Structure formats: C-alpha cells, structure tokens
Amino acid sequence: MPQIDIVLVEPLYEGNTGFAARVMKNFGFHHMVLVDPPKITIEAIARASHAKDILETAEILTLDEVIARSNLVVATTGGLSKSVSNPIRMPYYSPTELREIIKDVDGRVSILFGRENWGLNNEEIRRCDIVATIPTSPEYPIMNISHAIGVICYELAHLPRGEYKLANRVEMDALYVHFEQFLENINHPIEKRKTTILLAKRVLGRTNLTIREASTIRGVLRRTEWHLKHPEL
Amino acid sequence: MPQIDIVLVEPLYEGNTGFAARVMKNFGFHHMVLVDPPKITIEAIARASHAKDILETAEILTLDEVIARSNLVVATTGGLSKSVSNPIRMPYYSPTELREIIKDVDGRVSILFGRENWGLNNEEIRRCDIVATIPTSPEYPIMNISHAIGVICYELAHLPRGEYKLANRVEMDALYVHFEQFLENINHPIEKRKTTILLAKRVLGRTNLTIREASTIRGVLRRTEWHLKHPEL
Numbered sequence: 001m002p003q004i005d006i007v008l009v010e011p012l013y014e015g016n017t018g019f020a021a022r023v024m025k026n027f028g029f030h031h032m033v034l035v036d037p038p039k040i041t042i043e044a045i046a047r048a049s050h051a052k053d054i055l056e057t058a059e060i061l062t063l064d065e066v067i068a069r070s071n072l073v074v075a076t077t078g079g080l081s082k083s084v085s086n087p088i089r090m091p092y093y094s095p096t097e098l099r100e101i102i103k104d105v106d107g108r109v110s111i112l113f114g115r116e117n118w119g120l121n122n123e124e125i126r127r128c129d130i131v132a133t134i135p136t137s138p139e140y141p142i143m144n145i146s147h148a149i150g151v152i153c154y155e156l157a158h159l160p161r162g163e164y165k166l167a168n169r170v171e172m173d174a175l176y177v178h179f180e181q182f183l184e185n186i187n188h189p190i191e192k193r194k195t196t197i198l199l200a201k202r203v204l205g206r207t208n209l210t211i212r213e214a215s216t217i218r219g220v221l222r223r224t225e226w227h228l229k230h231p232e233l
Numbered sequence: 234m235p236q237i238d239i240v241l242v243e244p245l246y247e248g249n250t251g252f253a254a255r256v257m258k259n260f261g262f263h264h265m266v267l268v269d270p271p272k273i274t275i276e277a278i279a280r281a282s283h284a285k286d287i288l289e290t291a292e293i294l295t296l297d298e299v300i301a302r303s304n305l306v307v308a309t310t311g312g313l314s315k316s317v318s319n320p321i322r323m324p325y326y327s328p329t330e331l332r333e334i335i336k337d338v339d340g341r342v343s344i345l346f347g348r349e350n351w352g353l354n355n356e357e358i359r360r361c362d363i364v365a366t367i368p369t370s371p372e373y374p375i376m377n378i379s380h381a382i383g384v385i386c387y388e389l390a391h392l393p394r395g396e397y398k399l400a401n402r403v404e405m406d407a408l409y410v411h412f413e414q415f416l417e418n419i420n421h422p423i424e425k426r427k428t429t430i431l432l433a434k435r436v437l438g439r440t441n442l443t444i445r446e447a448s449t450i451r452g453v454l455r456r457t458e459w460h461l462k463h464p465e466l
Contacts, residue, residue: 023380028370050373091443095387134387137261140283147256147383150376154384157368186457199449207436216432224419224457231464 002105004156006149007033007066007112009120014038016116018047018055019146025051027153032058033066033110067127071107071168072208074098075120075128076148078141091202092131095155101130102156104208105166111152113145126198129172129205167214175214176201182221185228235338237389239382240266240299240345242353247271249349251280251288252379258284260386265291266299266343300360304340307331308353308361309381311374325364328388334363335389344385346378400447408447409434415454418461 006024011017017040021032032054045052067073077092093101102109112128114120125131134151136143143151167175179200183193209217239257244250250273254265265287278285300306310325326334335342345361347353358364367384369376376384400408412433416426442450 019377019380022373022377025373026369026376026380028372049377050375135390136259137390139261140255140258142283143259143383144252144255144282144379146377147252147259147380150380150383151387154367154387157370183453186453186460188453188456196449196453199446203437203440203442203446203450207440209436213432213436216429217436220416220419220421220429223421224461227419228457228460228464231461 002071002102002107002109003031004029004102005031005033005066005070005108005110006153007035007110008037008145009035009063009112009124010115011037011113011145012116014040014044015047016145018044018049018051019144020113020149021048021054021058022051023146023150024153025054026150027157029153029156030054030057034058034060035063035066063124063127066110066112068169069108070110071166072102072105072109072130072205073128074102074109074111075125075131076111076113076152077119077125077131077133078136078143078148091206092133093206094135095132095152098130098132098152099155101206101208107166107168113149116145129201131202167209167211171211171214172204172209175204175209175218178218178221182225185225235304235335235340235342236264237262237335238264238266238299238303238341238343239386240268240343241270241378242268242296242345242357243348244270244346244378245349247273247277248280249378251277251282251284252377253346253382254281254284254287254291256379256383257386258287259383260390262386262390263287263290267291267293268296268299296357296360299343299345302341303343305335305338305342305363306361307335307342307344308358308364309344309346309385310352310358310364310366311369311376311381325366328365328367328385331363331365331385332388332391346382349378400442400444404444404447405437405442408437408442408451411451411454415458418458 006020006029008017008020011034017034017037024030024032037060040055044055048055112120112124134143134148176197180197183196188196239253239262241250241253244267250267250270257263257265270293273288277288281288345353345357347357365385367376367381409430413430416429421429
C-alpha cells in the first residue's frame with residue numbers, strides 16, 4: 001500500500017485548506033503537505049471541524065522537497081488540453097484509473113492540487129510523473145479544491161496492498177538524465193529534445209517501472225552508446 | 234436516463250447550499266430542491282460561484298411534494314446502523330451500486346441529503362425507497378454536505394472523458410519488431426535478447442501509448458540506427 005500525501009500547492013484561502021483536511025480524514029487520509037500556504041487561523045480550523053489534527057500535523061515543504069522524496073508525483077488538473085499534441089497535460093487519467101495505477105506502488109505517492117484560481121502551471125505539471133483529471137461538465141469544469149480532493153480521496157480510499165518493489169525517484173531520475181544524454185549522443189534535433197524527454201517521462205511515469213525494468217532499459221542505452229563510440233567493432 | 238433531483242432537507246447553512254450548487258453543476262446536474270431552507274443571501278451566491286443559476290432556479294417544496302412526484306426516492310445517510318436488524322437504514326448501497334440501480338429508471342429520482350448536524354431522521358428515511366451511504370472512515374464518518382453531494386454526483390455523472398487516440402495493435406507490433414531489430418543492431422547478447430524484448434513488451438504494453446508517443450519512440454530508434462551506420466558524421 002502506498003503512502004499517499006495530499007499536497008496543496010500555494011493554496012490561497014485557508015478556509016479551503018480546512019475543508020480539504022476534513023474530507024481527507026473522512027476517507028482515512030492523514031498526510032497533508034502545504035507548499036507556501038496562507039496563514040492558518042481560526043477559520044481553517046473551524047472548517048476542518050474534527051480534522052484539525054490533519055491541519056496541525058500538515059508538513060510545510062517546497063515543491064522541490066515534495067518531488068525529491070516521492071516515488072510517484074501526480075498532477076491534478078481541471079484545465080484539460082484536448083489535443084494529443086500537448087504532452088504536458090496528456091494523456092490524463094480519471095480518478096478510477098489513477099487508483100489502478102498507484103495501487104501497486106510501494107512507496108510515497110504525492111498528489112498535487114493547484115491554486116484555487118489557476119491550478120498548477122505548466123512548469124509544475126511538467127515535473128510530475130502522471131496527470132489526473134476528474135471528468136467534469138464542460139459547462140462548469142472548475143471544482144472547488146476541497147471537492148476535488150474529496151472525489152480523489154473517495155476513489156483512492158480502498159486500495160489493495162502492493163506487492164513488488166518499484167524503482168524509486170533516484171533511479172527514475174537517473175534514467176531520465178541518461179535518456180537526455182542519449183538524445184544528445186544521437187544528435188536528436190535540439191528543438192525537439194525537450195518534448196521528446198517530456199514524452200519519455202510521461203510514458204515511463206505511468207508504467208510503474210520495477211527496479212529491474214529500469215536497470216534493463218539503462219543497460220540497453222549503455223550498450224547502444226558503446227556501439228556508437230566503437231563503430232568498428 | 235432518469236431525471237435526477239438533488240434534494241436538501243432543511244439545510245442549516247446557506248454557504249453549504251451554495252457550495253452544493255457549485256459541485257452539482259461541476260458534474261452536470263441542474264435540479265436542486267430545497268425543503269425548508271434558510272434564507273439565501275449573498276453568501277450562498279458567492280459560494281455557488283458560476284452556479285448561481287442552480288440556486289436561482291432551485292425549487293422550494295415540502296417533503297410530501299418531493300415524495301409524491303418521484304419515481305424513486307433515495308435517502309443518503311452517514312450514520313450507519315451496523316446491524317442488519319434495523320431495516321430503516323439497511324440494506325444500504327454504495328454510490329457505485331446506486332448508479333447501477335438508478336441507471337435504468339425512466340422518471341424522476343430524488344436523492345435526499347439531510348441536515349448538517351444530524352442528517353435525515355428515521356421517519357424521513359422510512360419514507361424513502363432505498364438508502365445510500367458513502368463509505369467513510371470510522372474515525373470521522375461525517376462529511377460536509379457539499380462534499381457528500383460531490384461524491385454522489387461524481388458517481389452518477391458518467392460524463393464522457395476527453396478522447397485521445399491510442400496506438401493500435403499494428404502500430405504496437407511494428408514497434409516491438411523494430412525494437413527486436415534494434416537489439417540485433419547493437420549486438421545485445423543473444424541469450425538475453427528474448428527476455429529483454431519481453432520486458433519491453435511488458436513495459437510498453439501497460440502504458441497505452443498514444444499514436445504520437447509510439448511514433449516518437451520509433452523516431453528515436455531510427456535516428457540511433459542511422460548514427461550506428463554513419464559513425465563518421
């Protein structure tokens with residue numbers, strides 16, 4: 001069973017943070033992380049009701065710290081790109097699909113929720129492994145953040161236990177860095193490089209690579225590089 | 234598809250009523266019914282945000298009127314009787330089960346949500362056809378009413394998700410064949426080759442690659458092969 005952290009990135013209104021704490025506890029989630037939050041006063045505590053312990057034990061971290069310690073980082077977004085040509089926000093998963101994807105993760109899953117007014121920005125979403133979206137009505141797709149957290153927590157509440165060891169953050173990052181170098185080695189057009197790396201991250205991010213799989217992929221990259229350097233052999 | 238009415242029975246706080254309107258509209262529900270509501274003022278309208286039309290068109294009815302005009306009346310309750318010997322609140326259905334039950338109803342389904350402090354009373358629940366409950370943590374089972382409405386509407390919404398085109402079988406097979414040739418090109422040890430191909434298939438098989446992703450991967454393979462053949466460039 002993964003450790004699930006609900007991460008509020010720069011929440012603007014403490015009332016929503018209190019409400020979020022309450023709905024988390026309703027579904028049995030206890031780990032709240034706040035990135036650059038507003039001051040938490042009496043209003044948030046009132047809204048949290050019997051979940052004020054969640055607020056009191058919430059960690060305040062930077063986004064860098066959140067990403068560094070997570071095995072899988074999930075961006076949630078309401079602002080969908082409908083086009084496959086935008087790999088920043090595509091493909092995206094429904095809450096049900098998200099449950100299937102993370103159920104086998106043995107480690108920390110951080111689920112990011114953005115600011116009330118404009119969500120997560122592209123740079124933040126780019127740094128996440130996968131993207132999840134709650135299917136909403138096109139007529140009014142923007143949910144209150146505590147409602148969105150409620151739906152996600154509701155879906156994730158009954159998770160079966162995971163079984164195998166997944167590649168951790170360090171191993172995944174090493175793989176992405178290796179791939180970046182590799183694209184350089186094969187003179188992949190510079191203007192395409194950033195997109196290709198992001199796309200690789202999106203593909204690999206949703207596979208929950210095991211340690212062995214990650215190391216096999218790097219082995220193939222290494223062997224290819226060796227041959228690029230020793231064409232005569 | 235049934236006509237679904239979200240009925241708030243004696244809601245105490247107008248702010249919650251506004252929040253409820255918002256989350257209803259997020260999931261495409263427009264019919265709110267209020268039984269003996271508080272005065273709706275600026276606070277409810279602010280909380281409803283872009284769903285103030287839901288508040289403005291909400292019907293104010295008595296519980297008798299609601300029941301008389303409905304084909305199916307659903308009580309929602311957080312205060313579960315754990316004993317099967319209490320038929321007032323048993324058996325109860327999860328939101329997912331509720332969706333299955335009402336999907337074939339041709340007529341009006343009224344879903345009742347009770348007061349913030351003590352829900353629906355036994356007499357009210359007794360008058361309903363079925364009982365639904367959102368599975369919550371025993372540690373803190375009482376949800377804010379707008380969060381409960383959010384989860385129920387989310388389950389009942391069945392909104393089509395956005396579409397993106399996945400790579401089909403032919404494209405995936407072409408990718409595997411390409412990868413096999415590639416391993417040959419880099420002299421991947423013969424005894425390892427079969428396992429490596431299988432592993433690639435397992436990894437890629439679970440990613441649901443989009444067409445664009447599959448073609449980008451093949452593009453990188455092709456460029457690498459070109460460099461293997463033209464080491465001087």
